[in-house]
Amino acid sequence: MHSFEFATAQQILFGPGKITQLPALAAQHALRGCMVITGSSSARVQTVIDLLTHSGVEVTIFCVASEPSVSMLREAVAMAVAARCDGVVAIGGGSVLDTGKAVAALLRNTEDIFEYLEVIGKGRPLEHPSAPCIAVPTTSGTGAEVTRNAVLFSPEHAVKVSLRSVSMLPVAAIVDPELTREVPPATTAASGMDALTQLIEPYTSRRANPLTDALCVEAIPLAARALLKAFHDGADMEARASMSLASLFGGLALANSGLGVVHGFAGPLGGMFDAPHGAICAAILPHGMEANIAHLKRSPTSEAAAILQRYRVVARLLTGRDAAQPEDGVLFVHELSRELQIPSLAKFGMGPEHAKEVVEKSARASSMKANPVTLSNEELTEVYLHSL
Ligand SMILES: [Zn+2]
Numbered sequence: 408m409h410s411f412e413f414a415t416a417q418q419i420l421f422g423p424g425k426i427t428q429l430p431a432l433a434a435q436h437a438l439r440g441c442m443v444i445t446g447s448s449s450a451r452v453q454t455v456i457d458l459l460t461h462s463g464v465e466v467t468i469f470c471v472a473s474e475p476s477v478s479m480l481r482e483a484v485a486m487a488v489a490a491r492c493d494g495v496v497a498i499g500g501g502s503v504l505d506t507g508k509a510v511a512a513l514l515r516n517t518e519d520i521f522e523y524l525e526v527i528g529k530g531r532p533l534e535h536p537s538a539p540c541i542a543v544p545t546t547s548g549t550g551a552e553v554t555r556n557a558v559l560f561s562p563e564h565a566v567k568v569s570l571r572s573v574s575m576l577p578v579a580a581i582v583d584p585e586l587t588r589e590v591p592p593a594t595t596a597a598s599g600m601d602a603l604t605q606l607i608e609p610y611t612s613r614r615a616n617p618l619t620d621a622l623c624v625e626a627i628p629l630a631a632r633a634l635l636k637a638f639h640d641g642a643d644m645e646a647r648a649s650m651s652l653a654s655l656f657g658g659l660a661l662a663n664s665g666l667g668v669v670h671g672f673a674g675p676l677g678g679m680f681d682a683p684h685g686a687i688c689a690a691i692l693p694h695g696m697e698a699n700i701a702h703l704k705r706s707p708t709s710e711a712a713a714i715l716q717r718y719r720v721v722a723r724l725l726t727g728r729d730a731a732q733p734e735d736g737v738l739f740v741h742e743l744s745r746e747l748q749i750p751s752l753a754k755f756g757m758g759p760e761h762a763k764e765v766v767e768k769s770a771r772a773s774s775m776k777a778n779p780v781t782l783s784n785e786e787l788t789e790v791y792l793h794s795l
Contacts, residue, residue: 409616411614411616411617411618411663412663413616413618413619413663414555414573414576414662414663415553415576415659415662415663416542416552416553416576416577416578416579416580417576417577417578417579418432418578418579418580419553419579419580419582419655420432420579420580420581420582420583421582421583421651421652421655422582422583422584422648423583423584423585423644423648424583424585425581425582425583426454426455426458426543426581426583426585426586427458428581429455429458429459429496429541429543429581430458430459430461430462430464432541432578432579432581433459433462433464433494433496433541434462436494436539436541436578436579437493437539438464438493438494438496438539439463439464439465439493440464440465440467440490440491440492440493441459441464441465441466441467441492441493441494441495441496442466442467442468442469442483442486442487442490442492442494442495442496442510443455443456443459443466443467443468443469443495443496443497443498444469444470444471444483444495444496444497444498444499444503444506444507444510445468445469445470445471445497445498445499445503446470446471446472446499446500446502446503446545447470447499449589451545451586451589452498452499452545455496455498455543456468459496465490467486467487467490467492469483469486469487469506469510471499471502471503471506473502474502474558474560474567474677475502475505475506475509475557475558475559475560476559476560476561476562477520477521477524477559477560477561479506480506480509480510480513480520480559481520483506483510484510484513484514487510487514488514492514492538493514493538493539494511494538494539494540494541495507495508495510495511495514495538495539495540495541496540496541496543497540497541497542497543497577498543498545498586499543499544499545499546500544500545500546500548500549500594500598501546501548501549501551501558501598501684504542504544504549504551504552505551505556505557505558505559506557507540507542507577508537508540508542508551508555508556508557508570508575508577509557509559509570509575510540511537511538511539511540511575511577512533512537512538512557512570512572512574512575514537514538515535515536515537515538516533516534516535518531520570523570524559524568524569524570525568525569525570525571526566526568527561527564527566527568528568532572533570533572533574533575535574536574537572537574537575539578540575540577540578541577541578541579541580541581542577542579542580542581543580543581543582543583543586544580544582544586544587544651544654545586545587545590546587546590546594546595546598546654547584547587547590547595547598547599547602547637547647547650547651547653547654548597548598548599548600548601548602548654548685549598549601549602549605549654549658549684550602550605550654550655550656550657550658550659550661550662551658552577552580552581552582552655552658553576553577553580553655553658553659553662554576554658554661554662555571555572555573555574555575555576555662556569556570556571556572556575557569557570557571557575558674558677560678565678565679566675566678567674567675567677567678569773576662580655582651582652582654582655583651584644584647584648584650584651585644585647587647587650587651588641588642588644588647589641590641591641592638592639592641593748594683594685595634595637595638595641595650596634596638596685596689596747596748596749597683597684597685597686597689597749598654598685599630599634599637599638599650599653599654599685599747600634600685600686600688600689600692600743600744600747600749601657601684601685601688601689602630602650602653602654602657603627603630603631603634603653603657603692603740603743604657604666604669604670604688604689604692605654605657605658605660605661605666605670606622606623606626606627606630606653606656606657606660607623607627607692607696607721607736608661608665608666608667608668608669608670608774608777609623609657609660609661609663609664609665609666609777610623610624610627610660610664610717610720610721611667611699611714611717611718611721611779612664612665612666612667612777612778612779613665613776613777613778613779614664614665614777615664615717616663616664618663619659619660619663619664622656622659622660623656623657623660624720624724625656626652626653626656626657627653627721627724627725628724628725628727629649629650629652629653630649630650630653631724631725631726631727631739631743632649633645633646633647633649633650633653634646634650634743634747635743635746635747637649637650638746638747664777665774665776665777666774666777666778667695667699667774667775667777667778667779668691668695668698668699668769668774668775668778668782668787668790669688669691669692669695669774670688670772670774671769671770671772671774671775671778672687672691672695672765672769672772672787672790672791672794673687673688673691673774674769674772674773674774675765675768675769675772676752676757676765676769679757679761679764679765679768680755680756680757681755682752682755682757686749686750686755687752687755689744689747689749690744690749690750690751690752690794691752691790691791691794692740692744693737693738693740693741693744694789694790694793694794695790696718696721696733696736696737696740697734697737697790697793698782698786698787698789698790699714699718699778699779699780699782700715700718700733700734700737702780702782702786703715703718703779703780706780711780714779714780715733717779718733718736719731719732719733721733721736722734722735722736722737722739725739725740726739751794751795752794752795753795757795758795759792759795762788762791762792765791766784766787766788766791767784769787769791770784770787
């Protein structure tokens with residue numbers, strides 16, 4: 408058996424009502440002044456802020472209105488420093504959680520952010536551990552509460568890049584399904600398909616390991632059964648809890664085993680077009696799986712046979728049928744996207760004329776390196792064109 412490593416948040420609290428433990432966690436990490444990062448000013452978030460202020464924590468609020476950018480991050484850090492915040496509570500979707508992890512990192516690593524950014528910066532490692540960050544997801548999709556990077560948008564470069572370090576893992580993740588109760592159907596659909604993608608890709612990744620395998624095998628059927636229920640009836644708390652768990656397990660899996668072709672495309676496309684990450688993943692997932700399976704079927708090696716067997720397991724877990732073949736998994740995902748009314752990529756302005764640029768950027772994306780096979784530019788072009 409090959410060797411592997413696994414790292415995650417120091418503490419994970421899962422279950423309905425777990426949010427009430429936030430003040431105790433804040434005390435445990437000695438947070439006296441704390442920046443609460445949020446995407447909205449909803450009653451749900453206000454309840455969390457009240458929990459903190461009633462327990463004597465001085466709260467500074469920072470609202471993330473869009474995907475985090477380098478300039479937004481600088482603004483948040485300056486505000487946190489001025490207010491003498493000694494930690495961060497991030498409550499929201501993936502963008503909010505990423506902002507929270509990045510602010511916590513930059514509170515302790517005080518050089519200019521471009522020193523640390525990969526691709527468009529110097530990519531220097533973060534020297535100091537992050538300030539304490541408590542991550543509270545309010546959507547079921549990104550798993551960002553247990554990942555070690557923050558995706559940031561740089562408008563002048565038109566790319567998304569990561570600030571990344573194992574020390575950016577939050578000190579605690581509170582995954583409370585009650586917080587997802589009011590997520591609207593379209594967001595439930597897109598983020599849920601992201602969660603499903605983040606379970607299928609790590610399971611078939613080059614870097615898959617027995618620990619993340621166990622998480623994926625447990626959670627793929629949960630997502631496959633619960634997503635439509637949560638989409639049609641947001642108050643179905645059993646379905647919501649299944650999706651929260653699936654999202655968490657996806658985050659744990661991808662942070663330790665990587666992703667694949669779908670996220671290889673999703674990164675660059677998210678930088679070039681204004682489209683929800685989950686909707687991009689949902690549109691590409693069946694075609695990415697199809698291309699990998701076709702490539703594996705043409706290869707006579709035992710490694711290829713072993714990965715093909717993994718796609719067979721995915722198909723069984725998705726469909727619940729023992730005799731399911733890899734292609735049945737592709738069909739299942741297709742059908743699920745259709746029922747969830749996921750818009751096509753063309754709706755976001757993506758067209759065949761962008762194929763060359765998209766494929767060039769995607770082929771170099773870090774997620775692509777974990778894809779089980781190396782797809783040629785022709786194969787990648789086909790995946791993109793079929794996803795439009
Ligand atoms: Zn994703």
